[in-house]
Amino acid sequence: MGAEGSPPTGLxxxxxxxxxLACPRDYEAMRLENxxxxxxxxxxxxxxxxxxxxxxxxxxQTHIEGARALLVAQSGDASGLAxxxxxxxxxxxxxxNAIGATNGGLYQHLVGNLTAYPIPQLRLPxxxxxxxxxxxxxxxxxxxxxxxxxxxxxxxxxxxxxxxAANRVAxxxxxxxxxxxxxxxxxxxxxxxxxxxxxxxxxxHLHKEHARESLFEMRRVxxxxxxxxxxxxxxxxxRCLYHQVRRGFRATKDFxxxxxxxxxxxEAFTSAIGPTQLTADGYFSLNVQLSDLGFMPxxxxxxxxxxxxxxxxxxxxxxxKKLADSVYLSAERMD
Numbered sequence: 022m023g024a025e026g027s028p029p030t031g032l033x034x035x036x037x038x039x040x041x042l043a044c045p046r047d048y049e050a051m052r053l054e055n056x057x058x059x060x061x062x063x064x065x066x067x068x069x070x071x072x073x074x075x076x077x078x079x080x081x082q083t084h085i086e087g088a089r090a091l092l093v094a095q096s097g098d099a100s101g102l103a104x105x106x107x108x109x110x111x112x113x114x115x116x117x118n119a120i121g122a123t124n125g126g127l128y129q130h131l132v133g134n135l136t137a138y139p140i141p142q143l144r145l146p147x148x149x150x151x152x153x154x155x156x157x158x159x160x161x162x163x164x165x166x167x168x169x170x171x172x173x174x175x176x177x178x179x180x181x182x183x184x185x186a187a188n189r190v191a192x193x194x195x196x197x198x199x200x201x202x203x204x205x206x207x208x209x210x211x212x213x214x215x216x217x218x219x220x221x222x223x224x225x226h227l228h229k230e231h232a233r234e235s236l237f238e239m240r241r242v243x244x245x246x247x248x249x250x251x252x253x254x255x256x257x258x259x260r261c262l263y264h265q266v267r268r269g270f271r272a273t274k275d276f277x278x279x280x281x282x283x284x285x286x287x288e289a290f291t292s293a294i295g296p297t298q299l300t301a302d303g304y305f306s307l308n309v310q311l312s313d314l315g316f317m318p319x320x321x322x323x324x325x326x327x328x329x330x331x332x333x334x335x336x337x338x339x340x341x342k343k344l345a346d347s348v349y350l351s352a353e354r355m356d
Contacts, residue, residue, distance in 0.1 A: 024039050024040065024042040024043075024050060024051045024052065024053055024058060031070075031071045032053075032068060032071055032073075033071035033072055033188050033199070033200070034073070034175075034199035034200075034201065035173070035197060035198075035199045037173070038175055038199045041152075041175075041210050041211060041214045042058065042073075042209055042210060042211070043060075043209060043210055043211040043212075044058075044060035044062070044064050044066075044209070045075050045077060045203065045204070045207035045208060045209040046060070046062075046064050046077060046207070047060060047062055047064070048211065048212065048241075049061050049062065050211075051066070053068075056068045058073060058075075066094075066209070067094050067097060069093055069094060069097070069099050069181065070099055070102070070185070071188075072181065072184050072185065072188070072200070072201070072202060073201050073202065073209075074090055074091070074093070074094040074181065074201075074202040074203075075177075075201060075202060075203040075204070075207075075209035076090060076091045076094060076179060076202060076203065076204055077204065077207055078091060078095065080204070080206070080207070082179060082204070083179060083204065083205070083206075083226075083227055083228075083231055083276075084179050084180065084226075084276060086179055086180035086181070086182060086183070087179030087180065087204065089180075089181070089182075090179060090180060090181035090182075090202050093181055094202075102181070102182075102185070103115075103182070105186075105189060107189050107192055107193050109193070112135045112136065112137070112138065113160070113186055113189050113190050113193070115160060115182065115183075115185075115186035115189075116135065116138065116160050116186060116190065117132065117133050117134075117135055118132060118133070119159065119160055119183070119186070120132060120135060120139070123139075123222075124222075124306055124307055124308065124309055127306055127309055127317075127321060128316075130318060131316060135316075138162065138165070138190065138194070139162065139310070139312070139313045139316050140162050140165050140166050140169070140312070141162060141163065141166050141310040141312050141313070142166060142310070142311075142312045143163070143166050143167060143170050143219075144250070144349070145167075145170065145217065145219075145250060147170055147171045148167065148170050148171035148172030148173070148217070149171055150171065150172075150173060151171075151172055151173065151216035151217055152172070152173050152175070152214065152215045152216050152217070153167045153172035153173060153174045153175065153215070153216070153217045153218075153219060154174075154175050154176075154177070154208075154210070154214075154215045154217070154218045154219070154242065155167070155174060155175070155176040155177070155218075155219050155220065155221075156177060156205045156208075156218065156219070156220040156223060156224075156235065156239065156251075157177070157178055157205060157220055157221070157222075157223030157224075158176025158177060158178050158183070158184075158187060158200060159178055159180070159183045159187070160183055160186040160187050160190055161176050161186075161187030161190055161191060161196075161198060161200060163176075163219060163221055164176040164187070164191070164196075164198045164200075165190070165191065165194060165196050165198065167198075167219070168196045168197060168198055169196075172217065173197070174198045174199070175198070175199045175200070175201070175215075176198065176199070176200045176201075177200070177201050177202070177203040177204075177205070177208065177209075178200070178202065178203075179202060179203070179204055180202070181202050184200045184201065184202050187200040188200055205220075205223065205224070205227070205231075205234075205235035205238065206231055206234040206235050206238060207238065208238045208239075208241070208242050210242045211242075212241050212242060213242070213243070213244045213245070214242050214243075214244070215242050215243055215244065215247055216243075216244055216247050216248075217247060217248060217249075217250070218239045218242065218243055218247070218248070218249040218250070218251075219249070219250050219251070220235075220239075220249075220250075220251045220252065221251075221252045222252060222307060224236075224251060224253060225252070225253045225254040225278050225279055225280075225281075225307075226276045226277070226278060226279070227279065228273075228279070229279055229281070229289075232279070232289075233289055233293060236249075236251075236289060236290060236293035236294055236352075237293045239251075239293070239294060240293055240294040240295070240354050243294070243354040244354070245354060245355070245356060246353060246354065246355070247353070247354050248351060248352065248353045248354070249290075249294055249350075249351070249352045249354075250349055250350070250351050251290070251349070251350050251352075252302055252307075252308070252347055252348070252349055252350075253281055253286055253347075253348055253349075253350060254278050254279070254280050254281065254307055254346065254347065254348075255280065255281065255282075255283060255286075255343070255344075255345055255346060255347070255348045256280040256281060256282045256283075257282070257283070257343055257344055258304065258344060258345055258346030258347070259304070259305065259344070259346065260304075260305050260306060260307070260346045261278075261280050261307075261346050264278070265280060278307070283299055283342070283343050283348065286299060286348070286350055287299055287350070290350045290352040291352065293352075294352035294353070294354055295352050295353045295354045295355045295356075296352065296353055296355065297350055297351065297352040297353075298350070298351045298352075299342060299348055299349070299350055300335070300336075300342060300348065300349045300351065301331070301332045301335040301341060301342045301345035301347075301348060301349075302332065302345060302347035302348055302349045303328045303329070303332060303345065303346065303347045304327070304328040304331045304332070304344075304345055304346055304347075305324050305327070305328055305346060306324070306328065306346060306347070307346055307347045308328070308346065308347035309321065309324070309325045309328065311325060311329050313325075314326075331345075332345070
């Protein structure tokens with residue numbers, strides 16, 4: 022069972038999501054009372070400006086924005102949050118700035134210069150109304166892609182700033198999607214809730230033990246024969262090797278990318294979720310989407326086209342999969 026009661030006015034989630042929610046500590050159903058979600062064991066999760074915050078105070082946050090969101094949740098004071106209007110035809114200011122963190126430096130030229138939202142194409146079948154969970158959604162571009170492919174998307178991210186921006190962009194574009202502040206290691210959903218879990222450029226930033234915890238959580242919320250599609254960084258990719266050499270193969274810290282060997286990835290996903298396939302996502306980056314080609318200057322377009330050609334070739338030349346910088350892991354929950 023999900024949350025009890027009726028969603029209040031101002032709660033920025035679709036009605037069907039209300040029934041999927043569960044306490045991220047004990048997975049029990051929650052009631053909504055005084056603008057807080059509360060489970061039978063009296064764990065409280067506040068709703069700030071319509072956004073539920075399901076972060077756990079007793080665990081170390083994986084990102085500084087998670088720590089900041091937790092402070093807002095604990096104080097109940099949202100007065101320090103930046104205010105942005107939804108202006109038809111204008112790119113959200115948060116996105117104008119945040120786009121620079123997409124794919125390393127290859128999107129830096131877009132900061133402040135976006136004239137349209139770069140919405141990628143999912144490498145998934147049409148959704149046909151299936152429930153789609155994105156882990157680490159930021160401002161929601163993959164959820165928008167999922168909605169346009171027929172899924173019913175829900176996005177979680179530890180950043181309250183990102184989730185507020187995702188709500189604004191979805192409203193601006195007329196997209197039906199729901200966004201929550203939550204931790205990938207402690208998902209606020211009942212078990213067997215989702216048909217498809219997706220994550221892009223997120224788990225590769227976590228300590229490997231935290232990434233593995235997140236994979237087990239993905240399995241918990243997937244239905245039988247549901248699948249997870251997750252992008253990760255490959256140790257043996259040319260760009261990935263360059264960055265490892267540049268930092269002297271030292272231990273990673275903070276939100277730096279963690280590089281995994283292909284076999285290590287397959288073993289982790291198979292153990293946590295189920296039978297897993299590894300495919301190439303892209304080369305020379307992590308990863309410029311082919312759908313973003315129109316946003317790229319000429320000097321990058323040849324790189325994007327070459328990456329796509331190698332990706333297609335990797336279906337016929339298996340060795341190329343092991344040399345991709347960005348790889349996808351597709352895992353199915355069998356029981």
